[in-house]
Amino acid sequence: MGIINQGILGGFSGKVGPIVGFRWKSNYYIRARAAKVSNPRTPKQQEQRGKFATAFSFLKAIKPFIRIGYKELTQDKSAFNSAMSYTLKRAVTGSGKEIKIDFDRALVSMGTLMPVFEGTATQDGNKMHFNWQDNSGTGNAEDTDIAMLLIYNKDEETAVYDTETTLRSARHAELQLPSDWQDDELIAYLSFRSADGSCVANSIRLTVTVDKTDLPAPNQEVSALCTSSDRTPLYPKPKQPVINNISVKGLTYHTLTGKPFQGRLYGTG
Numbered sequence: 001m002g003i004i005n006q007g008i009l010g011g012f013s014g015k016v017g018p019i020v021g022f023r024w025k026s027n028y029y030i031r032a033r034a035a036k037v038s039n040p041r042t043p044k045q046q047e048q049r050g051k052f053a054t055a056f057s058f059l060k061a062i063k064p065f066i067r068i069g070y071k072e073l074t075q076d077k078s079a080f081n082s083a084m085s086y087t088l089k090r091a092v093t094g095s096g097k098e099i100k101i102d103f104d105r106a107l108v109s110m111g112t113l114m115p116v117f118e119g120t121a122t123q124d125g126n127k128m129h130f131n132w133q134d135n136s137g138t139g140n141a142e143d144t145d146i147a148m149l150l151i152y153n154k155d156e157e158t159a160v161y162d163t164e165t166t167l168r169s170a171r172h173a174e175l176q177l178p179s180d181w182q183d184d185e186l187i188a189y190l191s192f193r194s195a196d197g198s199c200v201a202n203s204i205r206l207t208v209t210v211d212k213t214d215l216p217a218p219n220q221e222v223s224a225l226c227t228s229s230d231r232t233p234l235y236p237k238p239k240q241p242v243i244n245n246i247s248v249k250g251l252t253y254h255t256l257t258g259k260p261f262q263g264r265l266y267g268t269g
Helices: 043-060 063-069 079-091
Strands: 012-016 019-024 027-032 119-124 127-132 146-153 158-162 172-176 186-193 204-206 208-210 246-252 262-265
Touching: 043 063, 043 079, 063 079, 063 146, 063 158, 119 186, 119 204, 127 146, 127 186, 146 172, 158 172, 186 208
Parallel strands: 119 208
Antiparallel strands: 012 019, 019 027, 119 127, 127 172, 146 158, 146 186, 186 204, 246 262
């Protein structure tokens, strides 16, 4: 049963025969009532549901970022629904059990602001360093545009982000990462929004590289005093020393055993 809220000529909400009335953003709309499906589990329908679930899972993790990233596209639908529409059409690939997000084609923001076209993302411990070329003055790009950073953890299906970190003219920004993300596969996105928030740029994906300058060398932890598994010293055995014309024979030495140093002296005559 439909309910008329503003008289006979006003909008209504609810079901009336084959139509459904609803209110969204202070306006009333009607649409056809969904038909009953006799076989709701056909392979095609299951595949479409799988694509929807994949897109929803990805966007749900970054929903607050999406609200800003798709702000320009909220005239006819919400920012999240706009992002869902684009992701389903352009960024969800595969079929059957192989449905996945194409992170190169995914956009975490979309709009008319001039983006940057080149940038880098370097992981250094628990920080991600973003660098880009300042293209202020190109199109509608301004040096006061605000950088928007996002790192998506593909393994954990969660994300960290910052929507107001620094200016386009700074050409560099950092994003703090959780301490347990160092071995996970991370996806980096960089975007910009105008200072007044009215325009947003299409995001670009950056390839994540790991800074290995501070990592230890493969054998750095092995001490020169240690021995190999067959108990062979890793340093040459010293020659027999001579002290005051007395040669030292039968010298016994120990490496890292904690036993006292022992030796026997024999005279030459």
